[in-house]
Amino acid sequence: MMTLEEQVLERIKPSPAEKEKLQEVASELLARVSTIARIKGIDGIIPKLVGSAARNTWISGTHDLDVFISFPESVSREELEENGLLIAREVARNGTNVEERYAEHPYLNMHYKGFDVDLVPCFAVESASEIKSAVDRTPFHNEFIKMSIPGREDDVLMMKQFMKGTGTYGSELRTQGFSGYLTELLIVHYGSFRNLIRNACTWKPGLVIDMLEHGTLRHEDPLVVIDPTDPKRNVAAALSLNRFAQFIDACRAYSDNPSEEFFFPKAKEPMSDDEIKDMLHSRGSSFVAVVFETPELVDDILYPQLDKMENSVRALLEDYEFQVLNSGYWANEQSIVVVELISSKLPSVKKHRGPPVWVTDHAKGFKTKYSNSNELFSMYIEDGVYVADIKRKFTTAKELLQERLQTCSLGKHLGKAVLESFTVLENNVILEIKDPDFRVFMRKWEQGK
Incomplete structure (x- = not known):
């Protein structure tokens, strides 16, 4: 009888036929890059397959190919961008859903023969510490993992699937979890899936893993894994404290049951x-x-700005004495920032503490200001200071958000869309939102995960 982990591995390990198909398509794309570069008279081009497909650490059914178009270091950035896209567009002529995307410089994404393909220009620098753009270090990652991972590929597959299942996989800003490269490095360091699970149960923020003992900078992130190819870089920099803690919790739960x-x-x-x-x-x-129409933004711009908006909305509510229990956001065609409050209503009266009675000038000014105000309910002395019970400006969270949302930090690209289309829903009125994915979001809220 197979163990649990053997059963899982059987479901996620690519079949020989899958591997053969991937190799066939990858070889075809690499050859096409070389041929097009030669036809166009672009010298020094070296196409490379990188990422999990090149390292045999990809999960069955995950058909992603990262093809890097490597240019000599002497080429200018402008020339790399121009000729890199020229080659990529020619390669993509036989693809579908071709889309130009932008990281530090443009690249193409396409669908080709059942694969999601990125065609990425990069510089062929001598070492990862001399990169001209972030993607230049990827080939160095590739070589390090290919050299270090043999015999542990199955452990990587298991850990990637475990992280996916527990919601901690993916370094994009939407998730802020573990990247594929980070996962591979952790398996290299700990030696196996089980050892990583066992050790992660006792992790604490501030953990530093420096396999080559060559790190040169201090990092303040929850987890620090020094890049074996670049002593200045923390591979785990994108990992948030919450995802770090979530992974520890998942490892403990898995160890127990x-x-x-x-x-x-x-x-x-x-x-x-x-x-x-x-x-x-x-x-x-x-x-x-707070509900509004989602603008056309890539996830890595949209989600950080939603995060910023959520924090700013919380701060606004707290500034006006609404007690926040929890908050979150969700996005599809509409974006929604949800805040749970102890109460969305406050009394009309607000207690406003003034200066001590013996601080004469300030005390006189305070008493005069509020004694002559139409907003005053009563004034008295408590613990030696003047206290004015005054009329509260906003007694409901809905009214506050409707009137003051524009004062929040809504994000450079999000603000206009928010202010042009937002509505504020409260309690049962949230039932007007019928999107099934939002209703799943609320299910997770209810269950705390």
Whole structure:
């Protein structure tokens, strides 16, 4: 009988036929890059397959190919961008869904024979510490892993699937989790899937892993894994504190009670209207949601700005004395920032503490200002200071957000879309949002994961 981990591996390890197909398509693309460069008279081009496909650490069904178009270091950035895209566009003539994307410089993405392909120009620098753009270090990562990982590929597959199942995989700004390269380095360092799980159970923020003992900078991130190819770089810099903690928690839970659900969690069902009503009733709290049309932005711009907006909305509510329990955001065709409050309503009266009575000038000014105000309910002395009970400007969170949302930090690319289309929904009115994915988001909120 197979063990749990053997059963998981059987589901995620590419079959010989899958591997053969990948090699066939990759070889075809690499040859096409070389041929086009020669026809166009562009010298010194070396095409390279990088990423998990080149390192035999890709999960079955994940058909991604990263083809790097490597230019001599002597070439200017302008020439690299121009000729790199020229070659990529020619290669992509036989592809579909061709899209120009931009990191530090442009590259092409396409679908080709069942594969999602990135065609990425880069510089062939001598070492990763001399890169001209971030993508230039990827070939060095490739060589280090290919040299270090043999015999541990299955452990990488297991750990990647575990991270996917527990919501901690992916270094993009939407997730802020573990990148593929970071996962591979952790397996190289700890030696196996089980050893990584066991050691991660006792991780604490500030952990430093420097396999070559060559790090030259101090990093303040929760996890520091010094890049074997670049002593100045922390490979785990994109990992957030919450994802770091979430991974530790998942490793402990798996150690206590291993199951397939850590690798293949059941899909969560969208919450029904009645379930949302029951949640609101049982929690006894208040929910407010800022809803607006999502602008056309790539995820790596959209999600950091949603994060910034969420924090700013929280701060606004707290500044006006609404007590925040939790908050989050979700995006599809609409974007929604959701805040859970102890109460979305506050009394009309607000307690405003003034100066001590014996601080004469300030005390007189305070008393005069509020004694003559139409907003004053009462004034008295408490613990030696003047206290004015005054009329609160905003008594509901909805009213506050409607009137003051424009004062929040909404993000350079998000602000216009928010202010042109936003509405504020409260409690049961959130039921107007019928998108099934949003209802799944609310399910996760209810379950705390």
